[in-house]
Amino acid sequence: xxxxxxxxxxxxxxxxxxxxxxxxxxxxxxxxxxxxxxxxxxxxxxxxxxxxxxxxxxxxxxxxxxxxxxxxxxxxxxxxxxxxxxxxxxxxxxxxxxxxxxxxxxxxxxxxxxxxxxxxxxxxxxxxxxxxxxxxxxxxxxxxxxxxxxxxxxxxxxxxxxxxxxxxxxxxxxxxxxxxxxxxxxxxxxxxxxxxxxxxxxxxxxxxxxxxxxxxxxxxxxxxxxxxxxxxxxxxxxxxxxxxxxxxxxxxxxxxxxxxxxxxxxxxxxxxxxxxxxxxxxxxxxxxxxxxxxxxxxxxxxxxxxxxxxxxxxxxxxxxxxxxx
Numbered sequence: 001x002x003x004x005x006x007x008x009x010x011x012x013x014x015x016x017x018x019x020x021x022x023x024x025x026x027x028x029x030x031x032x033x034x035x036x037x038x039x040x041x042x043x044x045x046x047x048x049x050x051x052x053x054x055x056x057x058x059x060x061x062x063x064x065x066x067x068x069x070x071x072x073x074x075x076x077x078x079x080x081x082x083x084x085x086x087x088x089x090x091x092x093x094x095x096x097x098x099x100x101x102x103x104x105x106x107x108x109x110x111x112x113x114x115x116x117x118x119x120x121x122x123x124x125x126x127x128x129x130x131x132x133x134x135x136x137x138x139x140x141x142x143x144x145x146x147x148x149x150x151x152x153x154x155x156x157x158x159x160x161x162x163x164x165x166x167x168x169x170x171x172x173x174x175x176x177x178x179x180x181x182x183x184x185x186x187x188x189x190x191x192x193x194x195x196x197x198x199x200x201x202x203x204x205x206x207x208x209x210x211x212x213x214x215x216x217x218x219x220x221x222x223x224x225x226x227x228x229x230x231x232x233x234x235x236x237x238x239x240x241x242x243x244x245x246x247x248x249x250x251x252x253x254x255x256x257x258x259x260x261x262x263x264x265x266x267x268x269x270x271x272x273x274x275x276x277x278x279x280x281x282x283x284x285x286x287x288x289x290x291x292x293x294x295x296x297x298x299x300x301x302x303x304x305x306x307x308x309x310x311x312x313x314x315x316x317x318x319x320x321x322x323x324x325x
Contacts (some may be wrong), residue, residue, distance in 0.1 A: 010310065011123040012131045015144045015181040026316060028149055030305035031298070033319055044073035047311050050101055051078035053112040053133065059274060059296050060133045060142070064110045067304040073311070076106055098122045098130075107311060129310050137171040142306065143273055144177035146299040150291060151230060153298070154269055158182075164191040166221055166254055167234035167279060169200040174273040175234060179204050183211035190215040191224045195248050198236070220253050226263040231256070233272045233279050233292075255279040261287055271295050 010017075049068045053061050065075045094113065098121075101109060108129045113119050116136030123130045134140040152158055163182070169175050169192055179200070182188050190208070192200050192215060199217060208215050218224055225231060233256065251257040255278060256270060264270075272280055272292040284290050309316050 011126070011129055012141055012306065012310070013119050013123055014132070014139050015141045015177045018141075018145070018181065020184055023145070023148065026309060027145060027302060027305045028152060030308060030316055030319060031149055031301040034304045035301045040070050040072060042072035043308055043315050044068065044071040044311055047073040047107045048076040048105065049073060049307075050104070050106045050109045051075055052097075052101065052109055053079060054114040055112050055134070057112055057133065059299055060112065060140075061110075063296075063300045064131075064133065064303050064307075067300055067307055070300075071304055071307060073107075073307070077104070094118045094121050095125045098126050102127050108307070131306070131310075134173055137173055137176075139177045139180075140173045140273075141177050142299070142303055143174045144181045145306070146295065146302040147174070147178050147232070147271065147273075148181060149302050150271065150295045150298050151269075154291065155229065158185050158188075160187040161185075161230060162189045162191070162228050163230040163232060164193055164221065164224055164228040165200075165232050165234070166193040168198045168236045169194040169234070170198045172234045175200065175232075176204060178232070180207060183207055183213055185213075188213050191218060191228060192216070193218045193221050193224070193254065195219065195254065221255070221260060222252050222263070225260050226265065229265065229268050231260075231264070231268065231270050233270065233276070235272075235275065235277045235279055249278070256281065256284050258283075261289075264289060 049064070051061055051065055061078070065078060068075050094115070098109070106128060108131065109122075109126065110131045110133050111119065111122060112133040113122070113135040116138035119130065119132035119135040119139075132139060132141055134143075148158060151161060155161060165175050165179070179190070182190065190213060194200070194217075196219065205215065221231070248254060252259050261284065269289050269291040270280070270284065270287070272295070274292060274296060276292075280292070285293075
């Protein structure tokens, strides 16, 4: 569990490591405070971050880099497609890569790993904190944190929320991370909407059953769009072999259509970790329930809060005391 009184510098590898007090007493209030600040501060002055991405990224990589910069820290090295343009392409193991990077005097490494499980392997050999920015089709914990923050800011709660999770649920690491985190709340109802070949894994279902989270599976968003407080869309991950049939491409089945908007609750929201493909047409952007760009912006504030907690654990409690005055 990550908390301010930890004396060590923790890794962020999976959502299961977070307890609810960490969210509501630390990360979310800090993110709220940070979003109200203007300009750059010096909380992380003198700290250095390595941004190591083996797969392409826009939101995660840029928001972490901006978070570090706005807090006064330094991104000492940044790379995209490291699996192609580093010694990883020559067959170097992730353990050797991390050991090498540990020797270059950084204080933290934010990594996106092409292979599921490599974030955990990196953490076992690293002397500096590792933040998992996505490992294959496994997890993306900081995305789950910003997703929950977005839901909380909209509804003022996360308990008793009905969430439709739509798309390639088998390969979607954001879905898996969010589902694991939602298992910590009460009276949650999940609607898994996906083609048969892309259904959520049995490990997630067993986890949800263990934590008494209600879930059902559907093959058409139109069947439950009117019930959901949150419709969380994801893209079909063609890079991992997922392909929709012509029938599955029917508008509104695994995508947002005008009919979907017509039957959605007025106070519901549409989320998406992005990038999007055909699952959310651009005309949806003008609908007040479209929340995916707000969601992406929230990632900056949540990641700033997380960097503060890890690199300057004494600063967070100081800010929290000031907020309570």
